[in-house]
Amino acid sequence: MRRLVLAMQLMTCLPLPPVKADEGDFAAAIRWFPATGMVVGACVAGGLMLGGRVDPWAGALLALLVWVAMTGALHIDGLADIADAVGAAHGDRTKLSLVLADPHVGSFGVTAVALQLLTKLVLLRLCAELVPAWWLIGVAMAARMGPLFWSRWLPPLHEGLASRFRDGVRPAHLLGWSAVAMLFAWWMPGLLIVAALIPAWAMWLRARIGGISGDGHGAGIEIVESALLAALVLTS
Structure with missing residues (x-):
């Protein structure tokens, strides 16, 4: 229970002891x-x-506001940082690292965040009409499986909390959560695309960034969530 509370504190803004x-x-x-994704999704x-x-549209907007508020825009911040780094570095790994360490948000980051929020708003509007609302629990849960795999597959970019996550993941945890995702996929087959999305993000990070960091985890969660929403809409 202690570790679950820690996970909730790391991934949400819920007031916890x-x-x-x-x-x-x-x-x-x-x-x-x-x-934690299941709680956010609910x-x-x-x-x-x-x-x-x-x-x-009011439902979609309220859902989006809840999504951002519950996570404290943590993952969106990671998306902004990754967008700024890739957009400004032009393949230069040294410059990329410097931009990732810069706390300011540039034009690439602002654009990425705006597009992400608009994408989620539109997809949530479509979900309101086409799919059961509880399916969002599966979306948020499956997206947060990503960090478990990325921590195992990718080298850390630098020392920090994200670099220590690798030691906390075992094959049994990957298999266990994959089984939970398969259970959700019994009702929502579009969720199965997560099996391609998670490794795809890992390959992109390895090729463009060189490894994983907190920003990479956050950006990946955001991108996987949007892609899963789109998959549910398209397969409904």
Whole structure:
């Protein structure tokens, strides 16, 4: 339970009590990232249904606001940083590292965030009409399986919390959460595309960035979420 609370504190803005934890607990918290996604997805689904009582667009907007608020825009910030780094570095790894370390957001990052929010808003509007709201639980859960795989597959870009996650993931955790995703896919077959999305992001990061960091995890979660929403809409 302690590690689940740590995962919730790392991945959401929910007011949770402080817990005593050591380095091993922080590393192992990644095992519970998909569970935090289920909580986020349930709240987003609630926003979609509640706003949908007024209008489908109101439901989509409320769901998006809940999505951003619950995560504290953490993953969107990662997307902005990755976009800025790739856009400004032009293949120069040294410059890329410098841009990733810069706390300011540039034009590439602003553009990426704007497009991401618009994409999610439109897809949530379509979901309000075409799919059951509870499917969003599966979307948020499956997207947060990504960090477990990326931590195992990719070298860390630098020392930090993200670099310690690798020690917290075992093959059993990958298989267990994959089984949960398969269970969701029984009702929502479009979710199966996550099996291609997660390795695709890993390959892109290895080729363009050289490894994984907190920004890479956040950006990957955002991109996988949007792609899964699109897959659900297209297969509904």
